[in-house]
Structures are given as structure tokens and as C-alpha cells.
Amino acid sequence: MLLGKISTGRGIEVDVQTGDVIVLPAGTAHSSLSSSADYRYIGVYPQVGLSLFEKLVTLVSLNDCPKWRNEMGKKPAGEFKTVIKSVEMPEEDPVYGRNGPLTQLWNKDILAKL
Numbered sequence: 056m057l058l059g060k061i062s063t064g065r066g067i068e069v070d071v072q073t074g075d076v077i078v079l080p081a082g083t084a085h086s087s088l089s090s091s092a093d094y095r096y097i098g099v100y101p102q103v104g105l106s107l108f109e110k111l112v113t114l115v116s117l118n119d120c121p122k123w124r125n126e127m128g129k130k131p132a133g134e135f136k137t138v139i140k141s142v143e144m145p146e147e148d149p150v151y152g153r154n155g156p157l158t159q160l161w162n163k164d165i166l167a168k169l
Contacts, residue, residue: 057086076150076158081142084137 056077060066070075079085087094116167148155 057084057088059084078145078149080161082139 056069056071057066058069066084144161145157147153148157
């Protein structure tokens with residue numbers, strides 16, 4: 056997986072294995088460098104007002120989720136600064152719940168350089 060870059064600029068390559076969970080902050084460029092026939096990508100977008108349990112057991116329409124964009128580098132990232140900043144920090148780690156590492160590691164005051 057390539058993080059932080061679509062076609063130009065700097066990025067890092069991350070080796071992703073079966074069972075890995077990756078949580079990316081809003082506005083993070085990412086793409087697959089290669090995949091096998093059984094590769095699956097699942098995008099999960101939070102719905103405001105539901106507990107983690109309700110999110111896991113309820114099929115939620117994408118219409119009920121925050122707006123996401125697949126721009127593929129068509130516009131300069133700086134154009135999306137306001138939208139990216141408006142995405143709220145998760146209340147819970149999507150895998151481990153309230154006391155999971157995501158809520159401890161994610162610092163809402165650190166912003167990507169757009």
C-alpha cells in the first residue's frame with residue numbers, strides 16, 4: 056500500500072498482510088501497489104449518533120455517513136483543507152472500542168501539511 060502519495064510527491068510504502076486493519080485520517084492519500092485475486096478493501100465511514108455496537112450490527116447507508124471523495128489527485132490537496140479539518144476524531148477505536156489504541160494515538164491537534 057502506498058500512503059501519502061498518489062502520483063507525485065513523497066509517500067511511504069507499507070506492507071499489508073491478511074488481517075491487517077489500517078485507519079487513515081481524513082485527507083490521507085492512499086492506493087494499492089498490487090493485490091491478489093482474493094484482495095478485499097472495506098471502507099468504513101462513521102455515522103453520527105450510533106454507538107460502536109450499533110455501527111457493527113446495523114447496515115448503514117452511505118447517505119447517512121460523512122461525505123467522502125475519491126479525487127485521485129485531480130485537485131491540489133490544499134483545496135480540501137476546510138473539509139478535512141471538519142471531520143471529527145473518532146470517539147472509539149473501531150476495532151478495540153473506547154480504550155483502544157486509536158483514541159490514545161490520534162492527536163487532533165496535529166494536522167497534515169496540505
